[in-house]
């Protein structure tokens with residue numbers, strides 16, 4: 001490759017994609033030949049000196065990455081692996097908006113065929129995800145959700161305390177895994193959500209062992225579009241390894257899991273999540289072996305293609 005500002009990426013083609021405003025620099029590297037040092041990823045995602053993105057996605061054949069080979073042992077059909085990094089270069093287990101963008105790029109580049117009614121299985125560090133096409137995007141079985149500290153959450157309703165700029169007092173929260181870690185805080189009013197300052201990371205105690213993404217949610221009532229059958233929340237998020245983003249798919253799943261847990265048995269299975277970058281949906285379904293899975297649906301868009309300078 002040419003000697004340019006992006007090191008090994010100079011001269012390499014990229015796509016810029018997003019899902020509800022959560023944006024990604026995507027490279028198609030089927031043989032996983034790129035080294036992808038943290039600095040290189042950081043520069044690619046830099047909004048002033050790079051292409052700009054919340055995250056960086058490498059599209060690689062599973063057989064060429066160690067984590068991909070582990071996936072293939074359980075799911076030989078998961079030919080493609082989403083190698084995901086945050087904008088600061090750190091590796092993340094999973095990205096719900098990113099996996100839709102990933103499949104969109106696979107289709108756009110003719111790397112998979114996805115006729116109506118069929119699914120594609122994608123390898124990730126949080127296991128294999130099954131993705132289907134919808135009328136306006138993609139639906140992803142995100143797998144099971146779980147409490148990070150199940151006993152405390154179930155007995156007390158919360159297992160952490162969050163402090164953030166714009167919150168008058170620290171708030172109780174619950175930490176949930178979607179393969180990656182999340183801590184969810186409920187607020188009573190929209191104004192409180194709007195006045196949060198999320199340039200700096202909220203303080204979470206105790207913080208989960210691998211850090212956390214923090215979601216602030218406001219449950220909406222029937223006047224704001226919720227119904228008996230479809231719950232609705234507004235959400236803002238501070239992402240681990242990034243900062244505030246316009247949307248977070250795994251965060252939306254964690255947010256509805258916490259909201260439904262707090263609401264009790266009568267809460268619906270279908271949810272709409274309003275984020276600054278749009279709306280995604282999440283549906284609780286019965287997965288294999290009786291585990292409760294969440295299906296996340298939303299759009300994926302490629303906005304540009306180019307070559308690193």
Ligand SMILES: N[C@@H](CCC[C@H](N)C(=O)O)C(=O)O
Pocket residue numbers: 022055086091092093094095096097098180181213239240241242245247248249250251
């Ligand atoms: N925006 C993503 C999540 C990306 C990873 C996250 N920042 C982490 O470190 O866990 C999503 O849509 O899920």
